[in-house]
Amino acid sequence: MTLAFVPVAKPETVRVSSRIALLDSIAALDIPLVEREIAGRRVVFVNEPDLVREVLTVQAASFEKSEFQQRVMGMAEGSDTGLGNGMLTSSNAVNKQQRRVLGRVFSAAATERYVGDAALAARQLRDQWVDGASVELGSALMGLATRTVAKTLFSWELGDDEARVVEHLNRIGSLLGRKAEQRRAGWDDPSVIREAAAFLEQRLGALVAERRNTLAQRSPEARDVLDLLLEAQACETTAEGVTAAAAPPAGAHEKDVYAVTERQIRDEVMTLFITGSENPRNALTWTLYLLSRHPEALERIHREVDRAGVRDGELDAATLEALPFTLQVYKEALRLFPPGYAFGRRALADVKVGPLKLERETEVVISPYALHRRPSLFERATEFVPDRFKPERAKSLHAYAFLPFGAGARACIGGGFALMQGHVALAVLAGGLHFTCDSKEPLLPEPRMTLRPSGDAFVRVHHRVDA
Numbered sequence: 001m002t003l004a005f006v007p008v009a010k011p012e013t014v015r016v017s018s019r020i021a022l023l024d025s026i027a028a029l030d031i032p033l034v035e036r037e038i039a040g041r042r043v044v045f046v047n048e049p050d051l052v053r054e055v056l057t058v059q060a061a062s063f064e065k066s067e068f069q070q071r072v073m074g075m076a077e078g079s080d081t082g083l084g085n086g087m088l089t090s091s092n093a094v095n096k097q098q099r100r101v102l103g104r105v106f107s108a109a110a111t112e113r114y115v116g117d118a119a120l121a122a123r124q125l126r127d128q129w130v131d132g133a134s135v136e137l138g139s140a141l142m143g144l145a146t147r148t149v150a151k152t153l154f155s156w157e158l159g160d161d162e163a164r165v166v167e168h169l170n171r172i173g174s175l176l177g178r179k180a181e182q183r184r185a186g187w188d189d190p191s192v193i194r195e196a197a198a199f200l201e202q203r204l205g206a207l208v209a210e211r212r213n214t215l216a217q218r219s220p221e222a223r224d225v226l227d228l229l230l231e232a233q234a235c236e237t238t239a240e241g242v243t244a245a246a247a248p249p250a251g252a253h254e255k256d257v258y259a260v261t262e263r264q265i266r267d268e269v270m271t272l273f274i275t276g277s278e279n280p281r282n283a284l285t286w287t288l289y290l291l292s293r294h295p296e297a298l299e300r301i302h303r304e305v306d307r308a309g310v311r312d313g314e315l316d317a318a319t320l321e322a323l324p325f326t327l328q329v330y331k332e333a334l335r336l337f338p339p340g341y342a343f344g345r346r347a348l349a350d351v352k353v354g355p356l357k358l359e360r361e362t363e364v365v366i367s368p369y370a371l372h373r374r375p376s377l378f379e380r381a382t383e384f385v386p387d388r389f390k391p392e393r394a395k396s397l398h399a400y401a402f403l404p405f406g407a408g409a410r411a412c413i414g415g416g417f418a419l420m421q422g423h424v425a426l427a428v429l430a431g432g433l434h435f436t437c438d439s440k441e442p443l444l445p446e447p448r449m450t451l452r453p454s455g456d457a458f459v460r461v462h463h464r465v466d467a
């Protein structure tokens with residue numbers, strides 16, 4: 001790429017009727033950089049793999065999380081209902097220490113151990129569905145995602161609480177990240193989100209309190225998020241609660257020191273529970289919706305699970321390797337409808353990204369949605385073509401062209417977990433069922449905290465009886 005002549009689209013060339021229309025326009029422009037003024041601030045959309053690498057990796061030290069992400073998701077506009085100072089919204093310095101404490105529950109070895117639980121949760125959902133019923137994917141898959149994350153990361157069997165926990169998570173996912181004008185116009189009643197957050201906080205708080213009493217009896221091999229947080233808290237070495245496990249860098253500013261206080265534990269578990277259920281909910285909803293409209297891909301999944309001998313959904317990490325097409329389908333859905341449709345960074349100092357000089361405080365937006373739909377990066381960019389992720393074809397993709405989980409030090413910590421979970425859920429649900437689209441209107445992407453479908457996604461399901 002000739003960096004000296006990278007065009008920057010002028011604001012008037014970009015339609016702005018809605019957030020998704022803006023991202024569609026940016027994709028269709030098929031150029032590396034688009035600049036806009038939003039609420040009096042200069043915002044630069046970086047939509048070119050080499051430049052995305054500059055922002056997220058090469059020059060990552062010159063950027064922090066965007067103000068939007070920290071304000072809207074972190075504190076839900078000054079209230080106490082958001083993700084607080086959890087891993088998604090914390091500063092880079094705190095995040096480094098958080099990852100040191102919690103990283104091991106997301107390791108490849110831990111992820112392999114979760115396959116059995118993920119498959120069991122998917123089989124339970126599949127077997128609940130009555131033959132010939134019309135099911136709403138969004139709420140059903142929120143249930144699946146919630147049960148999986150609760151069991152694997154918190155060793156929590158939801159039991160009788162499940163329906164209420166899922167309902168409150170669903171509410172938070174649909175309200176967090178709504179457009180500022182909608183919130184200001186009072187379309188959202190803040191008490192609704194406050195009530196939902198308070199409910200989850202109470203349940204997770206009780207879980208943490210219970211674990212405090214049983215920590216000593218836990219097996220060292222199966223330590224989950226709660227064990228790691230409580231152990232880090234118990235290792236406090238100073239009156240301020242700084243843990244030995246997560247020692248801050250020398251000379252760190254007070255706000256950059258990670259202290260495992262009660263409030264911090266609340267923020268960590270809320271962040272993981274909310275992001276770990278909302279993202280997979282939407283990724284899987286989009287995938288099954290796409291399959292309901294692409295029967296040829298669904299049939300290929302049927303043939304694949306039959307060949308691997310896992311039509312019953314009894315899976316382990318080794319059997320997943322025999323299901324490459326199923327994973328391709330999930331990746332293609334993540335390309336077309338990435339739940340993390342856009343994320344932001346704020347320049348900490350004047351910085352040069354390719355040909356562009358960014359002043360301190362400039363907001364940079366990276367949109368996997370717009371990047372994944374650039375015609376020059378992906379042939380037939382708006383079509384569903386799972387074979388583009390065949391290993392031999394995917395090799396020619398730029399490493400920063402397909403970014404459903406972001407990249408660099410702030411990439412999704414749950415990326416490996418999410419790919420495993422999606423792979424397993426598709427093998428069980430798509431592998432064991434026939435389904436057809438049962439929604440009257442086509443579903444459109446609707447940006448909230450993540451990319452939700454614009455309405456209910458109904459499919460009619462039939463259990464497979466074919467030979």
Ligand code: HEM
Binds near residue numbers: 279403
């Ligand atoms: C299909 C599923 C998922 C998608 C598409 C997704 C997407 C993303 C993206 C794009 C980011 C980067 C945001 C940025 O750079 O600003 C991110 C970060 C994050 N995700 Fe995910 N995610 C998924 C599943 C999960 C799961 C299952 C968990 C936890 C159980 C999780 C927890 C997190 C956390 C904690 C961060 C913040 C990481 C950090 O800044 O250190 N995500 N995710």
